[in-house]
Amino acid sequence: xxxxxxxxxxxxxxxxxxxxxxxxxxxxxxxxxxxxxxxxxxxxxxxxxxxxxxxxxxxxxxxxxxxxxxxxxxxxxxxxxxxxxxxxxxxxxxxxxxxxxxxxxxxxxxxxxxxxxxxxxxxxxxxxxxxxxxxxxxxxxxxxxxxxxxxxxxxxxxxxxxxxxxxxxxxxxxxxxxxxxxxxxxxxxxxxxxxxxxxxxxxxxxxxxxxxxxxxxxxxxxxxxxxxxxxxxxxxxxxxxxxxxxxxxxx
Numbered sequence: 001x002x003x004x005x006x007x008x009x010x011x012x013x014x015x016x017x018x019x020x021x022x023x024x025x026x027x028x029x030x031x032x033x034x035x036x037x038x039x040x041x042x043x044x045x046x047x048x049x050x051x052x053x054x055x056x057x058x059x060x061x062x063x064x065x066x067x068x069x070x071x072x073x074x075x076x077x078x079x080x081x082x083x084x085x086x087x088x089x090x091x092x093x094x095x096x097x098x099x100x101x102x103x104x105x106x107x108x109x110x111x112x113x114x115x116x117x118x119x120x121x122x123x124x125x126x127x128x129x130x131x132x133x134x135x136x137x138x139x140x141x142x143x144x145x146x147x148x149x150x151x152x153x154x155x156x157x158x159x160x161x162x163x164x165x166x167x168x169x170x171x172x173x174x175x176x177x178x179x180x181x182x183x184x185x186x187x188x189x190x191x192x193x194x195x196x197x198x199x200x201x202x203x204x205x206x207x208x209x210x211x212x213x214x215x216x217x218x219x220x221x222x223x224x225x226x227x228x229x230x231x232x233x234x235x236x237x238x239x240x241x242x243x244x245x246x247x248x249x250x251x
Contacts, residue, residue, distance in 0.1 A: 001093075006100040006103060010108070028112060035063070035181055047183045049183060049185055058212055059181055062204045062208055065138065065207060066200070068106045068142065068146075069142045071106075072102040072106040072150065073102070073149055073171070076098050076105075076150030077164050078157060078164060079150075080094050080098065080154045081154075094247070095151060102146050117132055131211055135207055138222070139203075141203045144229050145199060145200075145229045148233035148236045151233075151236040151237065152235075158247050174198070178204055184205065202221045
């Protein structure tokens with residue numbers, strides 16, 4: 001069933017339109033270009049600890065993992081409500097299409113990220129490509145966190161129809177609260193402490209420090225975040241299973 005929904009997700013949302021699967025690569029590039037023009041060229045944003053590598057590289061390194069997380073999460077929110085025709089009629093665990101949707105969207109964005117990393121390794125100066133394998137850890141973290149949050153929100157969406165609209169606004173705010181288009185070194189001391197409560201901060205910071213700034217890696221914070229995400233995933237599954245029997249009433 002996972003394989004069926006995984007393939008269906010890709011076919012329906014990417015292979016079934018005019019631009020095809022290429023849109024999953026085109027959209028991040030266009031968005032990246034917009035941020036680069038606005039912040040890199042117009043506002044002349046600079047990254048103090050990454051002067052040799054340039055703003056566009058710093059932006060690209062953190063932007064693609066964020067896109068993988070946010071795109072997967074936003075598409076997962078409506079998965080259960082879109083499968084309302086199956087609720088109460090087919091004996092299926094509705095967590096499966098949620099997991100399949102997140103995995104499909106995350107995987108496609110990850111392919112684009114791999115292409116970007118290869119390009120940077122070949123053409124970008126001062127790019128620490130030898131540490132690319134370290135990115136496996138934060139990428140897995142983001143994927144599991146997307147699973148946990150997507151599972152919870154997709155269940156709540158059945159009962160609270162405004163979840164998608166709320167998350168559409170929140171995801172924009174979340175992006176700007178994550179050091180992707182700016183360096184945390186530019187922030188006031190008070191805000192540096194606050195931003196560390198952002199669960200996306202740690203993996204994005206880990207990625208930047210691994211490939212660009214060569215600062216000490218936050219292994220302890222990564223471990224603590226991993227424990228938090230796994231506990232959150234467990235709670236999300238429990239909540240989903242608790243709410244699932246009532247889906248048919250509110251579908």
